[in-house]
Amino acid sequence: MSVHMDQLSWVDYERRIGEGAVVFLPCGATEQHGPHLPLGTDALLASAISAEVAARVGGLVAPALSYGYKSQPKCGGGQHFCGTTSLDGATLSALVRDAVREFHRHGVRRLVLVLGHYENQWFVAEGIQLALRDLGPNAGLEVMRLEHWDFCREQTLTDVFPDGFPGFALEHAAVIETSLMLHFHPQLVALEKIPDDAPADFPPYDMYPTRTEWVPPSGVLSSAKGSSAAKGQRLAEDIVDGIAAAVCKEFAL
Amino acid sequence: MSVHMDQLSWVDYERRIGEGAVVFLPCGATEQHGPHLPLGTDALLASAISAEVAARVGGLVAPALSYGYKSQPKCGGGQHFCGTTSLDGATLSALVRDAVREFHRHGVRRLVLVLGHYENQWFVAEGIQLALRDLGPNAGLEVMRLEHWDFCREQTLTDVFPDGFPGFALEHAAVIETSLMLHFHPQLVALEKIPDDAPADFPPYDMYPTRTEWVPPSGVLSSAKGSSAAKGQRLAEDIVDGIAAAVCKEFAL
Amino acid sequence: MSVHMDQLSWVDYERRIGEGAVVFLPCGATEQHGPHLPLGTDALLASAISAEVAARVGGLVAPALSYGYKSQPKCGGGQHFCGTTSLDGATLSALVRDAVREFHRHGVRRLVLVLGHYENQWFVAEGIQLALRDLGPNAGLEVMRLEHWDFCREQTLTDVFPDGFPGFALEHAAVIETSLMLHFHPQLVALEKIPDDAPADFPPYDMYPTRTEWVPPSGVLSSAKGSSAAKGQRLAEDIVDGIAAAVCKEFAL
Amino acid sequence: MSVHMDQLSWVDYERRIGEGAVVFLPCGATEQHGPHLPLGTDALLASAISAEVAARVGGLVAPALSYGYKSQPKCGGGQHFCGTTSLDGATLSALVRDAVREFHRHGVRRLVLVLGHYENQWFVAEGIQLALRDLGPNAGLEVMRLEHWDFCREQTLTDVFPDGFPGFALEHAAVIETSLMLHFHPQLVALEKIPDDAPADFPPYDMYPTRTEWVPPSGVLSSAKGSSAAKGQRLAEDIVDGIAAAVCKEFAL
Amino acid sequence: MSVHMDQLSWVDYERRIGEGAVVFLPCGATEQHGPHLPLGTDALLASAISAEVAARVGGLVAPALSYGYKSQPKCGGGQHFCGTTSLDGATLSALVRDAVREFHRHGVRRLVLVLGHYENQWFVAEGIQLALRDLGPNAGLEVMRLEHWDFCREQTLTDVFPDGFPGFALEHAAVIETSLMLHFHPQLVALEKIPDDAPADFPPYDMYPTRTEWVPPSGVLSSAKGSSAAKGQRLAEDIVDGIAAAVCKEFAL
Amino acid sequence: MSVHMDQLSWVDYERRIGEGAVVFLPCGATEQHGPHLPLGTDALLASAISAEVAARVGGLVAPALSYGYKSQPKCGGGQHFCGTTSLDGATLSALVRDAVREFHRHGVRRLVLVLGHYENQWFVAEGIQLALRDLGPNAGLEVMRLEHWDFCREQTLTDVFPDGFPGFALEHAAVIETSLMLHFHPQLVALEKIPDDAPADFPPYDMYPTRTEWVPPSGVLSSAKGSSAAKGQRLAEDIVDGIAAAVCKEFAL
Secondary structure, X not given: OOOEHHHOOHHHHHHHHHOOOOEEEEEOOEOOEOOOEOOOHHHHHHHHHHHHHHHHHOOEEOOOEOOEEOOOHHHHXXXXXXXXXXXXXXXXXXXXXXXXXXXXXXXXXXXXXXXXXXXXXXXXXHHHHHHHHXXXXXXXXXXXXXXXXXXXXXXXXXXXXXXXXXXXXHXXXXXXXXXXXXXXXXXXXXXXXXOOOOOOOOOXXXXXXXXXXXXXXXXXXXXXXXXXXXXXXXXXXXXXXXXXXXXXHHOOO | OOOEHHHOOHHHHHHHHHOOOOEEEEEOOEOOEOOOEOOOHHHHHHHHHHHHHHHHHOOEEOOOEOOEEOOOHHHHOOOOOOOOEEEOHHHHHHHHHHHHHHHHHHOOOEEEEEEOOHHHHXXXXXXXXXXXXXXXXXXXXXXXXXXXXXXXXXXXXXXXXOOOOOOHHHOOOOHHXXXXXXXXXXXXXXXXXXXXXXXXXXXXXXXXXXXXXXXXXXXXXXXXXXXXXXXXXXXXXXXXXHHHXXXXXXXXX | OOOEXXXXXXXXXXXXHHOOOOEEEEEOOEOOEOOOEOOOHHHHHHHHHHHHHHHHHOOEEOOOEOOEEOOOHHHHOOOOOOOOEEEOHHHHHHHHHHHHHHHHHXXXXXXXXXXXXXXXXXXXXXXXXXXXXXXXXXXXXXXXXXEHHHHOOHHHHHHHOOOXXXXXXXXXXXXXXXXXXXXXXXXXXXXXXXXXXXXXXXXXXXXXXXXXXHOOOOOOOOOOOOOOHHHHHHHHHHHHHHHHHHHHHHOOO | OOOEHHHOOHHHHHHHHHOOXXXXXXEOOEOOEOOOEOOOHHHHHHHHHHHHHHHHHOXXXXXXXXXXXXXXXXXXXXXXXXXXXXXXXXHHHHHHHHHHHHHHHHOOOEEXXXXXXXXXXXXXXXXXXXXXXXXXXXXXXXXXXXXXXXXXXXXXXXXXXXXOOOOHHHOOOOHHHHHHHHHHOHHHOOHHHOOOOOOOOOXXXXXXXXXXXXXXXXXXXXXXXXXXXXXXXXXHHHHHHHHHXXXXXXXXX | OOOEHHHOOHHHHHHHHHOOOOEEEEEOOEOOOXXXXXXXXXXXXXXXXXXXXXXXXXXXXXXXXOOEEOOOHHHHOOOOOOOOEEEOHHHHHHXXXXXXXXHHHHOOOEEEEEEOOXXXXXXXXXXXXXXXXXXXXXXXXXXXXXXXXXXXXXXXHHHHXXXXXXXXXXXXXXXXXXXXXXXXXXXXXXXXHOOOOOOOOOOOOEEEOOOHHHOOOOOOOOOOOOOOHHHHHHHHHHHHHHHHHHHHHHOXX | OXXXXXXXXXXXXXXXXXXXOOEEEEEOOXXXXXXXEOOOHHHHHHHHHHXXXXXXXXXXXXXXXXXXXXXXXXXXXXXXXXXXXXXXXXXXXXXXXXXXXXXXXXXXXXXXXXXXXXXXXXXHHHHHHHHHHHHOOXXXXXXXXXXXXXXXXXXXXHHHOOOOOXXXXXXOOOHHHHXXXXXXXXXXOOHHHOOOOOOOOOOOOEEEOOOHHHOOOOXXXXXXXXXXXXXXXXXXXXXXXXXXXXXXXXXXX
16 A cells, blocks of 8 residues: 555545554655756655655655755755745745645544755744644644755765765755665666756855855756766665664654 | 746756746645545646646746645545555645745746645645745746636536536546546556445534544545546546636636 | 624624624625616615525624625626626635634624525535635534525516516626615616627536637626516515524524 | 725726726724714714715715724723724735725725724825835825824814814714714714713723723713704814815816 | 842742732833933833932843834824834734743732833833733733823922913923933033924824924924023922832732 | 934934945844843943944944844753743744845945844845845845854964863853953943852753753853953954954955
C-alpha cells in the first residue's frame, strides 16, 4: 500500500491514522535552481525523503506544499529570477496553520514537516505555533519541523567536500542538492549545464531592493561540480536514517 | 521537453515563457472521494487534464494546488470526513493571489486555472481578482478559470448516463470522476469498493453545523456503478478538446 | 409588534429571543439589475421574503446586509457596471462571522441567512463556518443558509416560463426577480424600460479581466418580458411556504 | 425621483453621478437604545438626516451600514446588552474601504459619511484613509466624515436642555436621540417606557472586561425625559442645515 | 530595584509578577509636536507618568509602544507632517492584542494601558477586547485603559489656564504637554521656538484627503505660551495621584 | 544635537532628512536573557549600537521596536519563559511595513534596520519587502537589514573565545551579549548571577509544543562566564566599525 496520502482512499487513510501512523508534510518551493536542476527541486527532494522515511517508520506522506516563501539572495538567489514562484509569509503561515488543524481533526497525533526550502522555516514555524494555539493546550498533537540537510553527518560532509564544506548557506543548487537529485531524480538533472561560476560572496547584511549583481546570474551560489549520484546516495542515507531515528525517538515508536 | 514547470530549469522555463507559453495551474483538493477513489483525485485529474491540454497548445503546467476550500456536504460530502484536508477561504484566495502575481512577474500573459474541486471556485475567483487589482489596469495578463467537467458535451453525458444524467451536483466520486480516474490513473481506483448507496437527496438549503446524516457514510453522493475507462476516455477527450479550443480562441493562439 | 429587529427595543428583542424566536438575516447586494429594477433589488427581496416568513413562524428579521460579494458576469453582469457596489470576499465573510457571533451572544439558537444575491453564497458560508469554529463545538447554535429562488416549485417554474425555464443562471434581473419585485415593490419597477435583448450566451469558463462584451449592455442576462405581479405572487408563495416549512422542520418548531 | 440609491436603476444612478451628485453613506449600528427606542436608532437617524440633506443638495443616499463598531460602556452602554450587534474594528474598516473604492469606481467625486453611532468614528476614518491610499494621490475623490449631532447649534442646546446640557458623552438614548426619533419616526418611540434613572457617572478610565455595574441596567446613560417631537424638529433643522451648508462649502456646489 | 521591566531579569520580573505587581504599558506615538517639543513627546510622557505611578503602587513599566495610530488633523496635526510615523489601525490593535496575551501568560492579572496619544484610544481598546476574547471568559485578567490628561483636576485646569481652558481637543503640543515636558524632560523643550499662532479653528466635520490649510504650519493647535515647569509639576501631580488612586481602587490594592 | 529621532522636533528632523541623513531603526525584543541580563537586552544593544553608528555617519536613530518575534528554544530559550513578550509574525511584519512606508513619506532614502534579536529576521525582512512592494518600483528607498553580531571579526571571536567559539546559535545571553551589555549598560548586568550550566545541546530539528526540558532552566544557552567589559568594547568596536563601513559603502556616503 502506498505511503502517499493522495493515493489512498479516505477509508484506508482513516484506518492508518487510527493505527497511529506518523504523517509527513513536505514543504517545498518553486524556485530557480540553476540551469541544471529543475524549478521543483525543493519539493521533489522533500517528498522523496519523506516517502523513504515514511516507508521506514510506517508513516504517510501528505501532498507537498509546492510553493514556498520568497527566495532570498543569500540562500536561494532572490526574487528576481524568472520561474521562482513564491508566497507572502502570511500566506505560507496560513497554509501550514490550516493543514495542521486539519490533520489534528483527522486524529493525527504525530506530524513531521519536512522542509526542502531554507526560506520556509520561520513562516512554517509560525504556522505550526498558530495552529497549536488555536487547538489549545490539550490538543495531544506533537509536531516535528526539520530541514533535511541538517541530518547530513559530519563525516559525510567531509567526504563529499574534499576541499572543505562551504557551509549550508551557499549550498543552493550546489553539490548537496545536485547529488541528491542525481540519486532521486537523475533524469531531471542536466549535468552538462552546471555553471562554472566562483562561489557567491555575500556581505554580512542584506539590501532591499535586491542587489542583483551580488548573485551569480546562473542562480547557483557555489559550484555543483563534483556532484554525483553516489554522493547523493550517501547523503540520502544520512538524511533518511537521521530523520527516521529522530521520529522514532521523539514519538516513541 | 516536459510540460511540467517543476521539471524544467528556470532557464528553460524563462525561454518558454518568452515564447508566449500559456501556463496552466491545476487547483485541486485533498478530499474524501469514497472508498474507491484516492484522496488526491481532484488534483490528479486537474493535473492530468492540464498536462494534456498543455501538450496540445504548447503550454506549461505549474505545480498543482493540492489543498482546496472546505468540502461542503452537497458537493463533496463535508468537512466531517477523515482525510479531507481543507483551507480557509482566505488562505486559498491568498495562495492564488500570490501565484498570479508571481506568474505575472515572470512575464506570463496567458494563465489558465484548471479547477478539479467544485468548492474552490469562488475563492479562486477572488484570488484572481485581487491579484489583477494589485497589478493595476495595464498588467497585460489574461486569466481563464474553469471547472473541467463543464466541458463534457451534451451527447457524451447522454451516452455516459443511459438512465439520465443526475447533474454535476451529485457527481462527487461518482461516474464522471471514477471514469476519468480509470482513464488517467487506473491503478488508483478500487472498483470493487464502489458502494451501492442510493444517491443523496439534499433539501434546497444548507445547515451548519453539518447535518452529517444527510450525507452517505461512504462519501459518494451518487453511485459510481457503470464507470469505465472507456467512458473516462471519452469524457477526457471532450474536456481536453474543449479546453484546448477555448484556450486557442480566447488567447488567439 | 414588528418582525423587524431594528424597530424593537432591546428589551422587547431580548424577550422574543428568550422565547426562542428564529432570527432571519437577509444578505443582499447593491448591484445593477437592468434599467427596470433598482440597485437594491437583492436586499429588498431578501428582506421582504424574510419578513413574511418571520411573521409566519414568529421570528425576527435583522437589518439586511446591503452590500454583497463582487458581481460576476455570468450571474450578475460583472463589476464594470456603475452602481454595483461590492465587497471583497474577506470583508463579507468577516461581516457574517461577526454577526453570527453576536447573535449567539444574544442567546439566538436558530438563525437563517436568506440570500438574495447569488455571488454571496460561498463567502457567507465561510463566515458561518468561521463563526461556528470560533464558538466551539458546544455553541448550541444552528444556522440555515439558503437562496430564496431555490424554493420555487417545479410546476410554478413550468407555468411562469411557458417557453421553458432558462435556468437560474441567467435569471438576473429577469422574469423571477422582476415578478417578485412587481409583487413586493411595484412602485420600484419600470416595466417600460425592460430591454429586449436576447439572452446572454456564456462559454463554460470565465475570463479575467472581464470580457465586458459577453454581457448585455443593459445588465439583463435574459429577458424580463412576461414578468407580472401575479407571477411574482405565485413565486413568493412558493418561496415563503417553502422556507417556512424548512424552518419548522429543521428547527422543530 | 428618489434620493435613495437602492431605489434607482443603475442607469439612473449613473446619470446622476455623471451630473456630479454627492453620495451620502449613513453609518449606523444595531445597538440597544434603552427600553423606549429601537435597536436601529443610529442607522435610522443617520439615514433620515442623509435623505433630507441629499434632497436639499441634489445628492443620493447609499444603503446604510446597519452594523457598527462595538458599543462602549461610556457612550453606548457596552457589549453586554442583548440586541447590540457589533463588528470587529477591522471588519468595519474593511467595509468602508471597499465601499469608498467602489464609489470611486462609479465616478463619485464627493462622498459624505454620516455617522449616527459614536463608536464608529475611528474605524470609519481608518477605512476612508485606507481606501484613499489604495486609490493613490490622483484619485480625485473627496470624502467628508461627520457625526450628525455635532451640527446642533449652541443656542439650540441651551434651549433643549433648560437645566444645562450634560454633554454628548451621555447623550445615548437620551434627549437628543429620543427627540430626533420623535421627529423622524414617532411610531417607533415608546415614551411611556423612558426610564427614570439618574445619569451615569463614569470615572476617567475604562475597565475591561466591562464593569457592567457602571452602566444603568436600562442602557440609557442620561434621562430622556423632556424629549419632544418639537425639540427633535429643531435639532433636525440645525443638523440638516449645518450639513447641507458644510457640503456646499467644501464641495463648492 | 527598577520599575522598568526591560531593566529587570526575567527571574526578578517573574518574582514581582508572582507578588501581584500591576504592569503599566505606555502607548505613545512618534508624532510632530511643534517646533519646541520632540517627536517622542507622547511616549516620553506616558512612560514618565507610568514610572511614577508604578513606583507609587509597586508596579512595573513595560517598554512603551513608541509608534501609534495615524495623527488626525484636529488632535495631532495630521499625517502630512514630516516625522510623524504612524501605524495602520490593524497593526496597532494587533500589537496590543499580542502584548495583552503575553502579559496574561506571564501571570499578570492587573494591566494598565497608559495612553499618551489621543488617536490611539480606539485601536488600543480594540486590541484589548480582542485579546480578552481570545483568552476566554475565565482569564482572570483585568485591564484598565486611560488617557493621562483626563486625570487633571478641574481646579488645576482653571489655574493653569487663567484665560479659560480651550479643551483637550486643541491641547496638542500646547500648554499641558509643554508644561509636562518642562517638568519631566526640560532639556528636550525649546521654549524659544514656541510659535505664536492663533489656535486652530476646525469645523464640525473631517475632510479626506486632509485639508492641510486647516492646520497651523507649525503643528501646534493652540499656543503653548504660558507653559511652565511649575504648571507641569502640578499637572503631573494630579495625573499621578489620580491614576494611582484609580489603580488602587479598581484593583483593590 | 541628538541622534535620537524622538528627542528632535519635527522641524529639526525634517531638516536632517532633507540633508540626507541615514535613519537607523533598532529592532529588539522583550525576552528572557538569563538571570544576569535584563529583559530588554536586545533592544538596548541594538539601540546603543545604532546610536554609535549614527553618530559616526551623521544619521538618526528612530525609536526601537521593543517587542519582537516569538522566542525559539534554540536561539532564545522559547516562549515558556516568564517575561518573554513576543509578537505574532504578522504583527511584526505589519509594524515594519508601516514604519518603512512612513520613513519613505518623510523623504528618507537610506534606512538601516539593526536587529538585536535573532528571531526577528524573517518577519522583518518580510515587512521590508511588503513595504517596498507597496511603494512601487520607483520609490527611491534603499533598506539595509543586519544582525549586529555578524560584524564581529574572525580574529576578535578567536580572542574572545580562547576555548573556541561555540557559534552564534548558542550565543543567547552568553559571552557576546553579556560583554556588550557590560560595555554599554554595566549597571544592568548582575555578573554574580551568571549560571554555571553546561551549554545546551539541541538536536537538528524542532518540536512543538516546545520540549522545555531541552532548554536550560536559566534560559542561558551557553555559559556567559568569561564575559568582560573589555571584550564588550572590542566586540562593539568591530560591530560599530563594520556597520559604519557597510553603510558608507552601500549608501555611497
